[in-house]
Amino acid sequence: MDITLQFGQITPHLPYLLGGAWLSLQIAFLAFCGGMMLGLLGATALSFGPRWLRALVGAYVGFFMNTPQLVQIYFIFFALPDAGLLMEPYEAVLLGMTLNAGAYLTEIQRAGFTSIHRTELEAAQTIGFSLMQSVRYVILPHIMKVLFPPLSNHYILMTLGTSMAAIFGVEELTGRALNLNSQTFRSIEVFSITAGLYIVITFIATTLLALVGRGFFRARMRIL
Amino acid sequence: MRHLDIVDLRADYGSHTVLERINLEVGKGEIVSLIGPSGSGKSTLLRVILGLLPPIAGEVRIGGQTIDYRNKRDVKAIRSRVAVVFQQYNLFQNMDVLRNVTIAPVKVKGRPRAEVEEEAKLLLTRVGLGDKLKSYPDQLSGGQQQRVAIARALALKPEILLLDEVTSALDPELVNEVLDTIRDLATEGMTMLIVSHEMAFVREVSSKVVFMAAGHVVETGPPKQIFDNPQMARTQDFVGKILRH
Ligand SMILES: Nc1ncnc2c1ncn2[C@@H]1O[C@H](COP(=O)(O)OP(=O)(O)OP(=O)(O)O)[C@@H](O)[C@H]1O
Ligand SMILES: [Mg+2]
Numbered sequence: 001m002d003i004t005l006q007f008g009q010i011t012p013h014l015p016y017l018l019g020g021a022w023l024s025l026q027i028a029f030l031a032f033c034g035g036m037m038l039g040l041l042g043a044t045a046l047s048f049g050p051r052w053l054r055a056l057v058g059a060y061v062g063f064f065m066n067t068p069q070l071v072q073i074y075f076i077f078f079a080l081p082d083a084g085l086l087m088e089p090y091e092a093v094l095l096g097m098t099l100n101a102g103a104y105l106t107e108i109q110r111a112g113f114t115s116i117h118r119t120e121l122e123a124a125q126t127i128g129f130s131l132m133q134s135v136r137y138v139i140l141p142h143i144m145k146v147l148f149p150p151l152s153n154h155y156i157l158m159t160l161g162t163s164m165a166a167i168f169g170v171e172e173l174t175g176r177a178l179n180l181n182s183q184t185f186r187s188i189e190v191f192s193i194t195a196g197l198y199i200v201i202t203f204i205a206t207t208l209l210a211l212v213g214r215g216f217f218r219a220r221m222r223i224l
Numbered sequence: 225m226r227h228l229d230i231v232d233l234r235a236d237y238g239s240h241t242v243l244e245r246i247n248l249e250v251g252k253g254e255i256v257s258l259i260g261p262s263g264s265g266k267s268t269l270l271r272v273i274l275g276l277l278p279p280i281a282g283e284v285r286i287g288g289q290t291i292d293y294r295n296k297r298d299v300k301a302i303r304s305r306v307a308v309v310f311q312q313y314n315l316f317q318n319m320d321v322l323r324n325v326t327i328a329p330v331k332v333k334g335r336p337r338a339e340v341e342e343e344a345k346l347l348l349t350r351v352g353l354g355d356k357l358k359s360y361p362d363q364l365s366g367g368q369q370q371r372v373a374i375a376r377a378l379a380l381k382p383e384i385l386l387l388d389e390v391t392s393a394l395d396p397e398l399v400n401e402v403l404d405t406i407r408d409l410a411t412e413g414m415t416m417l418i419v420s421h422e423m424a425f426v427r428e429v430s431s432k433v434v435f436m437a438a439g440h441v442v443e444t445g446p447p448k449q450i451f452d453n454p455q456m457a458r459t460q461d462f463v464g465k466i467l468r469h
Contacts, residue, residue, distance in 0.1 A: 123314035141318035
């Protein structure tokens with residue numbers, strides 16, 4: 001068998017793939033931001049809410065952490081229209097990924113809450129800090145330091161997870177790679193370039209996040 | 225002149241009474257030490273004075289003024305007049321040494337940063353940490369952290385300093401550097417209430433020793449009395465055990 005790689009056939013399509021990568025980044029970013037807000041609400045509810053609310057949030061987190069994300073998105077895409085909620089594939093993917101992220105980020109942020117040192121807070125009180133000052137100068141910086149690494153990891157995972165959108169016909173990076181593959185039949189070239197693009201994206205994101213985490217929050221993060 | 229006055233104080237944790245009918249006086253520039261077995265309520269007494277645990281009955285007076293712990297302004301005022309150093313250093317882990325010391329005077333008292341920083345540098349030099357301004361707590365030894373905690377308390381220019389077993393979490397080699405710092409303060413006339421297990425040190429610096437057990441003050445007297453000639457059986461028992469070590 002003789003395989004000759006012909007990247008030359010693919011390179012003209014690079015801008016097309018890059019456009020897909022841009023959409024991947026957007027989906028990951030939007031779902032992450034939405035998930036962060038859900039997670040903040042969820043973690044607050046779990047830490048301070050009444051019992052019924054904790055049970056409700058617990059069920060939400062349990063459901064989304066114990067079922068495949070793909071099944072969750074299928075459910076939103078195919079089952080919700082029966083209930084009168086029609087959605088574009090892009091919207092279904094975004095909603096699914098946001099809800100899924102919300103569950104994971106609830107757990108991560110709750111861990112941040114429980115890591116607050118009671119004694120450090122007491123020290124803040126005894127030197128005369130108000131509650132707002134304690135939050136601003138002691139609690140938030142502490143939480144950021146503890147949470148920045150796991151949040152960054154989850155963000156990277158979500159960036160890669162956007163490839164699931166291709167199944168629903170969304171033309172993000174993997175979706176466009178599939179299109180290109182069926183046009184050119186240069187599978188090895190197409191998918192190695194696609195994999196390379198994912199690596200570049202995650203490498204840049206990891207490095208930037210580690211620089212921010214180390215620079216601003218004294219988080220323990222490795223820079224590759 | 226009485227500086228800190230505690231009268232018939234009682235405090236509970238939930239339904240559990242931890243302090244009962246506590247009476248104690250600290251004169252201006254005086255050093256009073258609290259000793260007693262674990263769980264006798266020494267730390268709780270300091271927490272009550274600072275308004276971290278509201279008293280059920282009795283009074284705390286500073287310079288003759290009774291503190292109303294239900295009044296936020298009173299609580300804030302007492303925290304600016306009385307500073308505390310805890311057993312665990314409780315430094316802010318996300319701030320370097322200089323910021324740990326300067327943040328309260330700047331953010332709480334609203335003093336100019338430059339001026340506060342100059343004072344903080346002097347304070348830190350005095351406790352032997354003039355070269356650690358930019359270090360973070362997790363880069364310091366226990367003794368160094370504890371001395372930063374003392375400097376942070378002093379930066380607020382308190383009238384009264386409360387020290388809660390500031391050496392008990394330290395390795396023996398580090399104890400002396402912290403005790404030296406406290407000795408310095410003593411010679412400068414700072415009013416102090418000290419909880420300590422370092423009996424030799426207590427005997428050396430205190431003008432009065434208060435022995436507590438099970439939430440009560442059992443005996444109060446000069447160190448000579450408490451250590452050499454205790455009047456109460458409970459005190460004799462405790463002192464006997466401690467000094468035999
Ligand atoms: N946060 C709390 N909630 C409930 N009970 C508490 C709390 N902190 C302390 N106690 C109880 O209050 C009593 C007095 O505790 P405290 O810490 O004042 O003792 P202590 O004399 O400082 O002891 P040690 O020498 O071990 O530091 C103990 O019986 C303790 O179990
Ligand atoms: Mg104690």
